[in-house]
Amino acid sequence: MKKWMCVALLASSTLAWAQADFPNKPVKLLVPYAPGGSTDVLARALAKHLATELKQPVVVENKPGANTRIAATAAARSPADGYTLFMASNASMVLNPLLYKNLSYSTQDLTVTNILVEAPLVLVTNPATQIKTLAQLQAYNKANPGKLNYASVGLGNPLQLATEMIKTRLKIDATHVPFNGSAPALQGLMANDTQLMLDVVGTSLPHIRAGKLVALATTGTQRSAYLPDTPTVAESGWPGFQAATWFGVAVPAATPPAVKSTLQQAIDAVMRKREFNATVISQFLAPKQPQTAEQLQRFLQQDSAKWRKVIQDNQIALDN
Known part of the structure; x- marks a missing residue:
């Protein structure tokens, strides 16, 4: 009996020592997108500054595909020791569980430790429609029944779901036309094959500045710093409207609390760095x-409730 107690005490003390010594080797950051995009740039900036805070290398590993499910599954199945981080988003932590009948991972197996950024969204049209405001969009829809189409990068994508939110609030009818990627979707919009698209600000902004697209409204709680002259949906006559995509960091849920706390505090320190935020803004x-942790949990619950209603109202479900 005493022998087993000694073994248990030894194991417990070894675990405590390992946690106190965390980290003592490189940390891996799984990113569910291909290299080169804004999320990858964000991840690499985080890795650079986090390595300084943790005093260990932080290595970015890209695992794109399947609407973030490949990387999320790998993260959920990783050892819960703090050495595997996941670049989480509302796609992986909120939308996928609501959209897919058979998901290869459970969000219960992952814990969000930090939310780093939001991606501002903008509703755009092309000059050929002569639409410049949401009120004019409603008038166009009424005068041209069945002729309004909107582009997206795929069914169940956060931007497509947010467009459905706008349709419901504005009481407009628009047919969904999915494209394989943002670039062809924008080309179709500029050619007037479609008349609307909700896009991340960074992608549409060069076309807006060039006069090839018209910004109708942004979807945040306040005006975007990148489009200060463009009103929000809320201030255009639909109070309380808000939609955004977000990106953060998650770890396997069984990661020891002390290790989670170390990671959260280190990432919080990175989030306060001027150089890191300059990179964020550049994207x-x-x-x-x-x-x-309590604020994060409350935010995730509210985000889930909002998107659940959109998905249920539009009867959207995806096959694996």
Whole structure:
């Protein structure tokens, strides 16, 4: 009996020592997108500054595909020791569980430790429609029944779901036309094959500045710093409207609390760095302030409730 107690005490003390010594080897950051995009740039900036805070290398590993499910599954199945981080988003942590009948991972197996940024969204049209405001969009829809089409990068994508939110609130009818990627979707919009698209600000902004697209409204709680003259949906006559995509960090849920706390505090420190936020802004993303675990949990619950209603109202379900 005493022998087993000694073994248990030894194991417990070894675990405590390992946690106190964390980290003592490189940390891996799984990113569910291909290299080169804004999320990858964000991840590499985080890795650079986080390595300084943790005093260990932080290595970015890209695992794109399947609407973030490949990377999310790998993260959920990783050892819960703090050495595998996941670049989480509302796609992986909120939308996928609501959209897919058979998901290869459970969000219960992952814990969000930090939300780094939001990606501001803008509703755009092309000059040929002569639409410049949401009120004019409603008038166009009424005068041209069945002729309004909207582009997206795929069914169940956060931007497509947010467009459905706009349709419901504005009481307009528009047919969904999915494209294989943002570039062809924008080309179709500029050619007037479609008349609307909700896009991340950073992608559409060069076309807006060139006069090839018209910004109708942004979807945040306040005007975007990148489009200060463009009103929000809320201030255009639909109070309370808000939609955004977000990106953060998650770890396997069984990661020891002390290790989670170390990671959260280190990432919070990165989020306060001027150089990190300069990189965030250069990618047309909006930096977030550090939040407590309770604040994060409340935010995720509210985000899930909002998107669940959109998905249920539009009867959207995806096959694996």
